[in-house]
Amino acid sequence: MDETLASLRRPKRGRPPRPREDHLAAEDFEEEGEDEEAEAEALARPQTKRKRAASAAAAAALEDQTLIDIIKHNGRLISHAVKKLVEDYESDPKSVMFQILAMLFEACGARHNFYADYLYEADVDGVVFSLVELAKKGMVEDNYNTKQKDLKNFKENLVSFWDTLVHECQNGPLFDGSLFQKIKDYVVALSCTPPRVYRQVASLVGLQLVTSLISVAKTLSGQRETTQRQLNAEKKKQTDGPIVESLNKKLAHTHKSITYLEELMRKIFSGLFMHRYRDVDPEIRMSCIKSLGIWVVSYPSLFLQDIYLKYLGWTLNDKNAGVRRTSILALQSLYEVDENIPSLGLFTERFYSRMIQLADDVDISVAVSAIGLIKQLLRHQLLSDDDLGPLYDLLIDEPPLIRRAIGELVYDHLIAQNIKTSQSGARDGNNDSSEVHIGRMLQILREFSDDPVLSSYVIDDIWDDMKAMKDWKCIISMLLDENPLTELTDMDGTNLVRMLRASAKKAVGERIVPATDN
Structure with missing residues (x-):
């Protein structure tokens, strides 16, 4: 057996010989160059033949079809x-x-x-x-x-x-x-x-x-x-x-x-x-609006004008949910490009109220997409806080997908905005950031403090996005601190306890709102 294995092994190779130092004749270089060219041609020949064969096969196939x-x-x-x-x-x-x-x-x-x-x-x-x-x-x-x-x-x-x-x-x-x-x-x-x-x-x-x-x-x-x-x-x-x-x-x-x-x-x-764009077939209408969105984004010099944009605004009222959502997604692509915003001013002024209404659309996918569009409008400061009032009711009143989308919007706009990375005092930067976020969350919870169930809904909606809510050390510190960054009321203290309890339950995978709503 050992002999058989030995016969299969490669023989040991010695060290390759050192190149000779003596000069080669010019003829030797020429011969080497010719050999390399011939070898390259030989390698290229099969590829060329394959290409020709493929082209010939394609040409033959075309003749028959x-x-x-x-x-x-x-x-x-x-x-x-x-x-x-x-x-x-x-x-x-x-x-x-x-x-x-x-x-x-x-x-x-x-x-x-x-x-x-x-x-x-x-x-x-x-x-x-x-x-x-x-x-x-x-x-x-x-x-x-x-x-x-x-x-x-x-x-x-x-x-x-x-x-x-x-x-x-x-x-x-x-x-x-x-x-x-x-x-x-x-x-x-x-x-x-x-x-x-x-x-x-x-x-x-x-x-x-x-x-x-x-x-x-x-x-x-x-x-x-x-x-x-x-x-x-x-x-x-x-x-x-x-x-x-x-x-x-x-x-x-x-x-x-x-x-x-x-x-x-x-x-x-x-x-x-x-x-x-107003065909009786909703698929044709969707194709038109989707294409228009692509045209405006890819060729704004021609299509980023109100004479074309108005069709995206009009189809926000389409009776078919798929068409409405297609229009919203097209608008999201437009507002995503900062250079487009100056040209979208008149369009936004004309159709922003309809965009906000769509956050409460009967179709959940349309509503979630509309909330994403509203976030873009907020990012470009095209909406005021007064415009958002009706949206906050959706935190406690709608299916989970919509509540999650609204929760993300509330976190981005009301909680995470204008974060100060450093604060005066002895606390470190992370606690400062968490405490600022939690303070803003408490302001929101004050609107729902009379009902612990509603508070649980709000906490559930925002929990995934808000890291500070998982900072239990900060929450406990705020409960015990005699000199907090922001003055806390008794109701704030109650909400902090609710937040801590809910966050602990969420962390171990338990529900904090009724199962039918998750």
Whole structure:
């Protein structure tokens, strides 16, 4: 056995020999270099072959599948398919436009029999009327709402296709004034038709188009800023040579492209969003509001204006809880960015009362989200303490999720505000901080002192956020201290005892409010 193990062991290696000090001939270096290059080429060859093989396989797969087949079942081919469309567009724009529009109709579920020449020349309204007639005859398959497993990625792939198409076309067809104008016309027209699936698909596509156009516009805006800086630097040299002329042309071209994209966004907004944000289908309404929130945050130079913001305010009154919550979450994203606040002044003044009302919404998820939004308004000092009065009643009057959210707001706004890290006296900094927090908590509890049950609710709501309430040493010290930082009444002493008792029970996992409310 030992012999067998010994035979499997590696032999001991000696110390590697020291390199020779004598000089090598130049020919030796050349031979070594050639060997290394040959070795690198040999290693690179398999990778190149694999890439070529993958491209060839993708090309072969594309030959056998239409665009709608790829979107339904083979999303990994979307990038290859779009690149081929863009390549073919230069030589045969009519065929490419037909393929894209036909896919749009098929994504809506319409079993059409249009051909390229007709679709290229036909009136948009006439084509859409024919598609609506197909729906009336039942010649539509609903890919959008289907539960089929093989179509589970349909929406994701559809969005990916249009996003990829916009980005692949940004150096050509996007700005030719033909392809995307035609796409825009059909998307807007389909979004205004009676068949629900047409509106759903067209809305999804149209909203994604704006999102993708914003991405391209932001890239161009960055290029415009860079070009402007270069131009300013050249002008400081006080020379009007070919460089300045070239930069001026580039700046004008970039600005023209951005203006074109923004106009395309406006047309989709006015033609699609302004009608679909109040669609009878709440899912379409939610998609519109969610997208608008993304647009305002990502492209404020165009969308951070009251003419667009008002739609977020209006949908705070939507009858569907999901739409209301979507609007609140969109607003949270806006108020999270400090640079947006000056532009939100008029909007806040107009809609803040509705935001406060939503903290008492019948839907718990909406109410909790609204409380989070109110916290952001407080952080930016956009609300007064008088505005918050009705909210404090929710500490004792609502389901646990709402009470916890209000408790967090009360802690952040009334207890943790303006903490002084040092106080006069012999106490250390931690006790000072805890004592200040507990003093503010006692002020709140005075409003509920007549009822120990209500006091327990308030303590329960704030306990998770307030570390000072777990500082039993500080609480006991305040009970025994003859010279506290703040003058304590007998009721304060009672509340300190309640706080200590409740905190001890919470610490060991016991409930301090009725089980049905936890």
